Every structure is written in structure tokens, then in C-alpha cells.
Amino acid sequence: MAEAMGIASASIYACFGSKADLFRQVMEVYGTTYGGPPRRALNEHPTTRAAIHAMLRATADQVTITDAPHYCMLILAAPTGAVENHAVRESLADIRRSQFTEIRDRFVRGVAAGDLDMSDAGLDAIARYYATVVQGLSVQARDGADRAELEAVITCAMAGWDTLLDARAPLPGPQR
Template sequence: MTQMGRPRAFDRDLAVDKAVLLFWRHGFDSTSLSQLKEELGISAASFYAAFGSKEGLFREAITRYVDSYGRATSPLWNSSISPSKALEQALTESARMQTDKAHPLGCLLVISTTTSAENEHLQTLLSKARRRIREGINACLLRARLEGEVSALVSIEILSEIFCVFLFGLTTQARDGASYESLKKAIDAMMALVRSG
């Protein structure tokens, strides 16, 4: 009787990392189960046992992205540097990350948006992740107001919205082939306007 070898161990962390890249490249709706199973190198039974569903894996992938690539915006919560420096670093690191060709371009939290009505709860998941960034920008700007880096005449609410539009707009620019250098020039101009106002 031929003795079968032991099945190869399943590396969950590696599987989630691979799923991050697939969802980042194709978005939730366009990433098929067959693509996921092939990329992860596991059977359907193993896939469902590990993640429950494509949605279950997507949720894990979003968490992994936020905890890794998404840390580009972490300066927003760094109170040891000036608020304007924190904003500049968050934008700069985001631009650097989004234009890095070692992985898909842009931001997963922006491009993986699901358009299917039946997956509206996943849109809420992504919106929540983006809202945390908005809150970080707003808190940074409020601190900038208190520290005299932003004029009392400037609306923090409007300025925060401008920064959010700028930050999330980096994704479109990166996906369209904008270089880090060109985005950095735009960031420098943006920060110069804030500091002068």
C-alpha cells in the first residue's frame, strides 16, 4: 500500500497577502473565486474552511492592507511632529506607496469599491476605513489651528475636505501613470498654499 505524503501546510498569512494583491489589482467584484483559489494554491474545501467565503477573505485582506500599506497615512496621528509636517508626510508617503510598481498602483481602499447592490455592506466597510483617514486629517488640521499653522479665518471643515479629495485623488493619478516625482510637486504646492493661508 502506497503511503500518501502529508498535505502541504497552509500558510494563512501568505494567503491573505496574496489576496490583498488580487483584490488591489482587480477589485472585489472582478476577483473571482477561481482566481483566488488558484493564486492561493488551495482547494475549494480548504478555501471555505479557512475563510468562509470570498467576502470573509476580503475583510481580512482589507485589515491586512490597512495594517501594512495603509500605514502610509500613520503620520496623521503622530503628535510628536508639527501638524503641517504630519499632513505633508502622510501625503508624501501615500504618493510614494501608490506609485510603487512593486505592487498594484493606487489605494486598495479606493479602487476596490464594490458597485454591486448586494455587496453594499462591503462599501460600508471600505467607507469606514476611509472615514478613519478623514478623521485623522481633520484632527491634524484642528491641531494646526491650535498651534497657529492655519489661520482662524480658514474653515477647517472645508480644508479637511480639500485634503481628503487630494489624498484619495492620488489613486486616480497613480493608476493613470503619474510618477511619484510629479505627485510630490503637487503635494509641495498644496502644502505651500496651506502654509501661506
């Protein structure tokens, strides 16, 4: 990379500290640029359902941008690898965990505002489900799914909304 840009690697290290530090800074910019629309969607819509739906659609838009790689670097960069990349993998995992937290926080706000009629008991599972759908959209795009195919996945994910949020129906799995 340094050679292709005509920059000495010493200059890169002097500016960024290390490859890992450079990667973290790239991910910050990437997160702001490509992660901004889905994050904004969570906050700009009056209902939680509309916010989640818009977030999924914004994600599909971002991972299928023309003239850009069809995937999310956050999901697919360094999930595995050498031991020396542990700090980078953990940094990426922290960002992915923050996505889950942002989605969960939107559900909590919906409950507090009376938009959702449910207890906090199932919010972790539902938020994790939608975070998994977000991450899956990226993997599907990487494997060649186009925007229309991702929209079909989003339609399926939203079709389960009422069942997932039915406070009378217990969610499978451990509850907190």
C-alpha cells in the same frame, strides 16, 4: 484564486467565512502595511503643516512602489458594483471616512497645541480637501502618473496652505 493556490474554496470559506470576510481581512492587512506610513506621518511631525506634507509624500511613495500596483486598493476596490457588494463598499467607505477623521484630528490637535491659529469652523473643509488630495494621488497613480508628477500635485496642495488656514478668510461652502 483558490485553484491557483491549490486550495479548495471550501477551505477558504472554512477559514474566512465568506469572500466578503476574506476581503475585509485583506483590507485590514493592506491598511496596516500600505496605510501605515501616511498614518504615522500624521503623528510623527511636530507641526500640522509638516505632518500633512509628510502624509501626502508618504501616500505618493506608497502608490508608486516599484513592483507593486500603482494605486491604493482602498480607493479603487469596489467603489461601485453589484448590490450584493454593498457591505464591502460600505466597509471601504468607512475606512476612507476614517482617513478624513484622522486628518481632521491632526488639525484639531494643531489648533489645541497653538500650532494653528484658527477656529474649528473650517477644519472639516480643510481636512476633507487634504483627504481628497490623498485619494486623488491614488487615482492619478493608477492612471500612470509617476512619483515626480505626484510630487508636483503635492507641491500645489501645500502651496495653498496659508490661504486655507487664514482664519480671517472665510472658506467657501457651508460652515458648521
